[in-house]
Amino acid sequence: MRRIVLWASSTAAALVLLFGYHTSTSGVAAVEQQPIGSSLTTTTVATSSGTGPDTGTSGTSSDSAGSSSTTVTGDVVQTRWGPVQVQVTTSGGKLTAVEVVRYPSGNGQDVEINSRALPILVDETLAAQSADIDMVSGATVTSVGYVDSLQSALDQAGL
Amino acid sequence: MTTAVAVRPRRYVAHVMGMPVSLALRGDHADDAEGRGAWAEAMATLVDVDRVFSTYRADSHVSRLDRGEIDVVDCPPEVAEVLALGERARAESGGAFDVRRPGPDGRRVLDPSGVVKGWAAERAAHPLRLLPGTDFCLSVGGDVVCHTVRDDHPDWRVGIEDPRDPGRVLAVVPVRNGAVATSGATHRGAHVVDARDGTVPRRVASVTVVHSDLTWADIDATAAYALDGTALEWLRTRPGRSGLVVWADRRREVFGARPQDRAGR
Numbered sequence: 001m002r003r004i005v006l007w008a009s010s011t012a013a014a015l016v017l018l019f020g021y022h023t024s025t026s027g028v029a030a031v032e033q034q035p036i037g038s039s040l041t042t043t044t045v046a047t048s049s050g051t052g053p054d055t056g057t058s059g060t061s062s063d064s065a066g067s068s069s070t071t072v073t074g075d076v077v078q079t080r081w082g083p084v085q086v087q088v089t090t091s092g093g094k095l096t097a098v099e100v101v102r103y104p105s106g107n108g109q110d111v112e113i114n115s116r117a118l119p120i121l122v123d124e125t126l127a128a129q130s131a132d133i134d135m136v137s138g139a140t141v142t143s144v145g146y147v148d149s150l151q152s153a154l155d156q157a158g159l
Numbered sequence: 160m161t162t163a164v165a166v167r168p169r170r171y172v173a174h175v176m177g178m179p180v181s182l183a184l185r186g187d188h189a190d191d192a193e194g195r196g197a198w199a200e201a202m203a204t205l206v207d208v209d210r211v212f213s214t215y216r217a218d219s220h221v222s223r224l225d226r227g228e229i230d231v232v233d234c235p236p237e238v239a240e241v242l243a244l245g246e247r248a249r250a251e252s253g254g255a256f257d258v259r260r261p262g263p264d265g266r267r268v269l270d271p272s273g274v275v276k277g278w279a280a281e282r283a284a285h286p287l288r289l290l291p292g293t294d295f296c297l298s299v300g301g302d303v304v305c306h307t308v309r310d311d312h313p314d315w316r317v318g319i320e321d322p323r324d325p326g327r328v329l330a331v332v333p334v335r336n337g338a339v340a341t342s343g344a345t346h347r348g349a350h351v352v353d354a355r356d357g358t359v360p361r362r363v364a365s366v367t368v369v370h371s372d373l374t375w376a377d378i379d380a381t382a383a384y385a386l387d388g389t390a391l392e393w394l395r396t397r398p399g400r401s402g403l404v405v406w407a408d409r410r411r412e413v414f415g416a417r418p419q420d421r422a423g424r
C-alpha cells in the first residue's frame with residue numbers, strides 16, 4: 001500500500017516535468033537536452049557507415065525499358081475530414097508517380113497538412129522495391145530480422 | 160505531389176537495443192565529419208536510453224524500479240518523464256495502453272517500452288536537427304522521424320510495410336517534417352496486449368500513425384493496436400494525426416489529419 005502512494009506522488013511530480021518536456025520539443029531551436037546518461041560512464045559507439053562505393057545500383061524508379069506508362073485513379077476513400085482520392089502512374093511495373101487528386105475540402109491548411117501527411121495506398125501488385133521509398137515504417141524490427149528486411153535492402157542499395 | 164528528383168542520400172546503419180537504426184542524410188553535412196559526428200551522438204543517446212530503460216537488462220533503472228529496489232527519485236529524471244507520458248497515454252486510451260502490463264503470473268510488470276522507443280528516437284534526432292542545411296530521415300526499429308530544411312529537396316517517402324508480407328509496402332507517406340510509427344505483431348509476435356485484460360489484438364493487423372512528433376505517433380500506434388476493434392474510432396478522436404489501419408481481413412483504412420493547433424500538441 002505504501003508503495004502505491006509513493007508511486008502516485010512521483011507520478012504527480014512527473015506530470016509537471018512532462019509539461020516542460022512538451023514545450024521544449026515543440027520548437028526545434030528551443031530543445032535543450034543533456035545526454036541521458038551524462039552521469040553514467042561513457043561508452044564508445046561502434047557505427048558502421050552506410051553503403052559502400054556507389055556502384056550504380058538501379059536508383060529511383062524512372063522509366064524502365066521501353067514500356068508504356070499506365071495511370072490508374074483509385075476509389076474515393078471517405079475520411080472523417082472528407083473524401084480523398086489517389087492517382088498512381090506505373091511504368092514497366094514500377095511506380096513512377098503518386099498524386100493525390102482529391103483532398104478533403106476545406107481551407108488551404110487542410111490541403112497543406114494532408115499533402116504532407118496522408119498515407120497513399122500503393123497498388124498491392126507492386127513490389128516494394130519499386131515504390132521509390134527512403135525508409136520503411138513497420139512493426140518493431142529486431143536486429144535479427146533486419147538482415148532479411150526491406151529496410152536492409154534499402155540501406156544496402158542506397159535507393 | 161509527384162514523386163521526383165533523385166537526391167541520393169548518404170546512409171548509415173547501426174544496431175542498439177536489439178533493433179536496427181537507419182539514417183539517411185542529404186544536404187551540406189550528409190557525408191562529412193559534422194554529419195558523422197551527429198550520427199555518433201544520435202547512437203550514443205540510444206545506447207544511454209537502453210542502459211536506463213531496458214527491460215532485458217537486470218541492472219537497468221527500470222528493472223530495478225520494477226523489483227522495488229529503487230524508487231523513481233533514484234533514477235535519472237528521464238524515467239519520471241517517460242512514466243508521466245505513459246500515465247497520460249493510459250488515461251487517454253481508456254487503459255488499453257499502460258506501462259504496467261499484466262505479467263504471466265498476474266502481477267503487473269513495469270514495461271515502458273511502448274513509450275520509450277518513439278521518445279528515444281526523438282531524442283536521438285536532436286543532434287541531427289542541429290546540422291545546418293541538412294535533411295535527415297531516421298528510423299529506429301521501424302519508427303521514423305523526417306526533417307527537411309532544404310526547399311529544393313523532395314519529401315521523404317516513408318513506406319508502410321504490409322503486416323502479412325514485410326517485403327512489400329502497402330502505402331507511402333510523403334513527409335517533409337514529421338514522424339511515422341507503426342505497431343503490429345509482424346516481427347516480434349504478439350508483444351502488444353490490451354493492458355486492461357491482457358488480450359492479444361485479433362481484428363487489427365497493424366496501425367500506422369503520422370504525427371508531428373514521434374513520441375506520440377508511437378504511443379498512439381501502440382495504443383490503437385491494443386484497442387483492436389475500436390482502433391480506428393479512437394484514432395479519429397486524436398488531433399493532428401493521420402495514418403493507416405490494416406485489418407486482419409486485409410481491409411485498409413486511411414484516416415486524416417485536421418489542421419494542427421500550433422499552440423497545442
